[in-house]
Amino acid sequence: VDNVVVVGAGLAGVRTVEALRGRGFGGRITLIGQERHRPYDRPPLSKSVLLGEADSSFVDTDLTALDVAFRPGVGAKALRAGVVETTEGEVGYDGLVIATGSEPIRLPGDGPQHVLRTLDDAHELRAMLVPGARVAIIGAGWIGAEVATAARRAGCAVTVIEAAATPLATAVGTEIGARTQRWYEGIDLRLNTMVRSVDEGGVRLVDGEFVEAHVVVTGIGVRPAVEWLADADIDLHNGVVVDEHLRASLPNTVAVGDCAAWWSRRFRTRLRIEHWDTALNAPEVAAATLLGEDAVYDPVPYFWSEQFGHMVQYAGHHPAGERLIYRGDPEGKWSAVWLAADGALAAVLAVDRPRDLVQGRRIIGAGHRLDAERLVDPEVSLRDC
Ligand code: FAD
Incomplete structure (x- = not known):
């Protein structure tokens, strides 16, 4: 490929541009975004920005140095092979990145x-x-x-x-x-x-x-922003259907971030994760795939929320768990872990217990099994269970 169009100028879009350049891609890149802003992070919007502690959350990136043609305020309306139809006319491509995120219901x-x-x-x-x-x-x-x-x-x-x-x-x-x-x-x-x-x-x-x-x-949820693809010859099912390489059904096309439903090798199911960590990290794999390299996206999904003075963190995929075990005091700092039938850790949710999260995420990644008897003791660290 030597003419890549990235549709969606959120975190996943801009990170894919960075990843393409980071991998030495020297061709043309156009970044199309319907918002008038340059790319920014969304998690602060409901935290520091809403609390009045910050006014913006722009992603620290240099679009000029990345040599990308950034087209803010331009919406993609439709797609046919090799051409994105936008509110400002047609844009041709030979490599396409779909990163249109999701939109509130x-x-x-x-x-x-x-x-x-x-x-x-x-x-x-x-x-x-x-x-x-x-x-x-x-x-x-x-x-x-x-x-x-x-x-x-x-x-x-x-x-x-x-x-x-x-x-x-x-x-x-x-x-x-x-x-x-x-x-x-x-x-x-x-x-x-x-x-x-x-x-x-x-x-x-x-x-x-x-x-x-x-x-x-x-605040009742979001849906993948893929209406513009409705008439395109591309598989859509709860977002853009992609494989473990983040490759869509249309040639030379990848999808990343909130809009992509990827095949998880680890959990043997399709996942669409509407969280920041996916938008941050999946682009490395998407860029590699677009450039013909063999890369697989197989993370332990991670998410956090800051609410009512608590730090809530989650890693894994709990539908893969069969048993739920609690650690710690429900009035204070606690966590919950989901164990699969074979005792492997499927997911962890930690409330003000960041070590459980960090260790749990590593344990899930390694596929280790845990001893339920030891788990209930919050004093025993997860890695010793
Ligand atoms: P988006 O950020 O949605 O970016 C997609 C961009 O594409 C948008 O700018 C959109 O306008 C544009 N676009 C859409 N359709 C078109 C089109 N047809 N043509 C051109 N452009 C288009 N995650 C966490 O893990 N932790 C948190 O604490 C957390 N807090 C959040 C708080 C808020 C208020 C919100 C909204 C989200 C939060 N998230 C959080 C989720 C996280 O921000 C998202 O997962 C992340 O933004 C996804 O990035 P993305 O680039 O895939 O999509």
Whole structure:
């Protein structure tokens, strides 16, 4: 290949540009991004930026030195072999990187509904988190919990509305989710509650009740941003289907980051991971694949969240686990580990116990088995279990 087009100028897109140049690629690279900003990191948006501790989170990269034609404010509309159709005309390629990430799901209704995906979203929302403001957050997942943290800290009257029986239920299950419920002190947490629509002045619930709010934030999840590929001759199923080399079904095409559903050798299943670490590291493999090298993406997925003063970290893939074992005090620092049927560590979730995370991630990577009896003692480090 000597003319690469990267669609999506988020972390995965820009990291792929860096990886291509790092591997000595000297051809043309065009980076197309529909946002008007240069690439930035999203995790700070619901943390330091929303808390007012930072104004931006631009990725530390030099696009000029990378010799990339960066086209901000340009959206890809469609794809046919060798050509990306954009809002500014056609762009030809002989190597394609799909890195369009994901986009928030919205709820029905005509009322003002905020989501938190972009830097502009974060600035807009931050300006509304003022003392006394009534803020309704729909969804007690990772984003909902972080927005609730910021809103409570800003002195808002916060309601969190969640369809499941506990916070974080979709992400880590209700058993663990229930352990995080105590963090919602001072927040009106409505569980098992379904929203019908976001209306002027608040949120209408399915049972008819109206929850008044000045600000409504919807944090109910994202979907891969692949609509522009709907008519293309490429396999899509929960994102762009790619193999363990991150190669898509279309020739000379790779996909990375939130939009890519890759085959995991380790867990023998297809994974689409909407987390920062994947956007950071998968691009090395995608670039190698595009340049004809033999590289495999087979990470132990990793994720973190900062909520209500706690550092929550997760590594692995818990559906591969059969037994859940807890370590530590549920009121304080604790972790949960999932063991597979053969005793191998499948996943670890650590709350303010970073060593469990680091050691657990290594153990999962090595495929080691653990002794359940020793695990329950939080004083015994994971690597000695
Ligand atoms: P994106 O960051 O979504 O970038 C894709 C880019 O492509 C976007 O700029 C988009 O506008 C653009 N694009 C989309 N469609 C088109 C098109 N048709 N044409 C042109 N451009 C297009 N992960 C963690 O691990 N820990 C965290 O604490 C954490 N916190 C987060 C907090 C927030 C508020 C958000 C939103 C995400 C958070 N994440 C976190 C997730 C992490 O940020 C994402 O996994 C990561 O941004 C994915 O990177 P990406 O480059 O694949 O996609």
